[in-house]
Amino acid sequence: MLRRMWNEVLLYDTESDLSDFIKDQHVCVYRKETCNARTSITYKCSEYKKYPLCQFQLKGKESLDGYQLYSSEAHNHRTRAQTSRLPSPVRHNIVLVTDTGLTLRKIQKAVTVFNPQLSNNITKIRTHRQKNRCSIKSIEDLQA
Ligand SMILES: [Zn+2]
Known part of the structure; x- marks a missing residue:
């Protein structure tokens, strides 16, 4: 070095x-x-x-x-570390819809409509939903 x-x-x-x-x-x-x-x-x-x-x-x-x-040296922020987490706005939306009574399939559909790049990431959506099962408000929150 x-x-x-x-x-x-x-x-x-x-x-x-x-x-x-x-x-x-x-x-x-x-x-x-x-x-x-x-x-x-x-x-x-x-x-x-x-x-x-x-x-x-x-x-x-x-x-x-x-x-x-x-x-x-100087700050070099051109390359971001690879992460396997879902992007944070998506995680936030999943948290919002969890426990609103939507089925998993509907949540997956809604998420992938707005974020087509995630269509290969369905398993992660499921895991994330399970982890956040208790903290929710309403479906209007998601639409907003
Ligand atoms: Zn830096």
């Missing part, structure tokens, strides 16, 4: 200045180390599960003058 390159970004006077900046960068704490009583925090993309190719990282290192911030 290639060694990660770090670029100096800015020097912050206090830790809270640094964390104000960090908040807007869509990162979460990845590693926190203390070396010679100085803290070094590495952050990685907060959506790393969704975008496994995103290599973006930030590092805040305590120094004599404050906190030096380094960055490495």
Whole structure:
């Protein structure tokens, strides 16, 4: 693996200045180390599960003058992780119709009419319906 390159970004006077900046960068704490009583925090993309190719990282290192911030790579959100779950609007709709008295066949039909790409995914619709059997309102919710 290639060694990660770090670029100096800015020097912050206090830790809270640094964390104000960090908040807007869509990162979460990845590693926190203390070396010679100085803290070094590495952050990685907060959506790393969704975008496994995103290599973006930030590092805040305590120094004599404050906190030096380094960055490495940039957010890369072009490739989303493959998932076998149904897309979330569809899952939401299934939850809505579950327990409205519709038969499974009718639910499957309604879902595949609105989402033709799911016609091969009937088993998942069934599983999802069973998991959510108790939480429902009305059929009007689905139509809306
Ligand atoms: Zn990212």
